[in-house]
């Protein structure tokens with residue numbers, strides 16, 4: 001998705017002669033999120049918040065939905081369209097730049113990148129070699145690493161997005177989902193729609209599900225001055241401001257959305273220790289407010305819990321011993337009690353691996369090994385400067401070699417939503433205008 005969006009944006013620059021897009025899965029325009037095929041895998045913001053492509057095109061996706069007669073963005077609930085529709089939107093624009101000859105698509109994995117005298121030479125796993133002036137790494141969300149304490153077994157599914165990953169699960173099996181975020185919710189809804197006849201159990205440290213979205217309102221007095229530049233000080237001020245606005249009838253979602261726009265700057269300014277503090281104490285609470293659910297998805301979860309088809313636990317997995325039929329799981333519940341569960345499947349929905357020295361992507365492994373890249377701040381993603389250019393092991397900015405999206409987590413933290421990716425691409429497009437002659 002990010003690679004295609006970037007190509008569509010860069011194709012408008014006359015200085016750019018040609019663009020090549022490599023994707024190992026051939027998922028051009030869609031990637032992982034927007035290749036979803038189930039109608040209940042929905043965007044988690046109303047369509048207009050997904051944005052368009054160019055700087056002026058702030059509601060491009062919503063406008064396209066209206067033009068193609070698919071949804072009216074004024075219909076708040078109806079504009080949480082299936083994710084594939086956003087994929088259609090990007091793919092439609094991508095096909096225009098391919099048809100015009102501005103971009104060429106290659107279904108191939110890039111395994112290595114190396115600097116040479118004329119730019120960056122890429123080597124693909126099929127042996128293709130080509131040198132480019134600019135390279136943009138838009139590698140998406142790496143699968144989670146195996147969950148600590150869970151023994152290896154075919155009954156543990158780590159990549160829940162792999163095609164057919166959930167197919168072996170029987171309708172009367174007992175499933176334990178680790179994680180209670182957006183991916184976990186998608187998987188639970190998916191299993192429920194398949195007709196699971198056994199309650200599904202979800203577990204996370206705090207047992208918090210994402211909260212429901214609400215129609216946006218203009219924030220009349222956005223909070224911009226922070227009395228104390230610490231995680232504790234910032235969040236205390238945010239909570240106070242949110243309560244004050246709620247008393248005036250402004251939904252809490254409005255304050256959160258205003259605050260989100262400032263996170264990259266606050267994160268960049270924060271000390272490493274403050275960032276660690278945020279990750280340890282506030283991350284889970286922040287995420288459920290930040291990544292929200294379409295109203296009817298939230299209602300489906302409520303209904304499942306009410307009908308005892310979904311059980312959400314707060315606690316920690318102490319161990320999960322593989323058995324012939326699944327797992328015996330020992331759990332330490334939040335609050336102190338111990339608990340045993342016998343399940344047939346464990347699904348790891350803890351979200352993408354953020355420590356890039358642990359991920360399996362051969363390109364990332366080779367870049368970290370050669371020193372053309374290094375780990376990002378707090379061990380997250382890859383190190384980039386404020387313009388998203390990669391910083392090498394020696395601390396030198398690799399001019400023309402960029403990372404976009406999830407890999408830049410360590411530098412900006414708030415980097416995964418379509419709107420954040422779009423903003424990174426707009427900034428880079430502006431830089432390119434001045435760099436390329």
Ligand SMILES: Cc1cc2nc3c(=O)[nH]c(=O)nc-3n(C[C@H](O)[C@H](O)[C@H](O)COP(=O)(O)OP(=O)(O)OC[C@H]3O[C@@H](n4cnc5c(N)ncnc54)[C@H](O)[C@@H]3O)c2cc1C
Nearest residue numbers: 001002023024031032033043044109110139140405417418
């Ligand atoms: C399930 C899910 C739902 C989401 N829903 C929303 C939403 O509703 N709204 C929102 O704003 N955001 C959402 N997001 C967040 C965001 O929009 C996505 O994370 C976004 O798709 C990221 O784009 P990307 O290009 O970085 O990754 P992707 O779109 O996944 O693309 C990465 C591509 O790179 C390829 N690749 C990786 N390594 C190599 C290599 N070495 N060589 C060649 N190809 C390679 C992969 O095969 C993949 O196709 C969602 C994310 C997920 C995972």
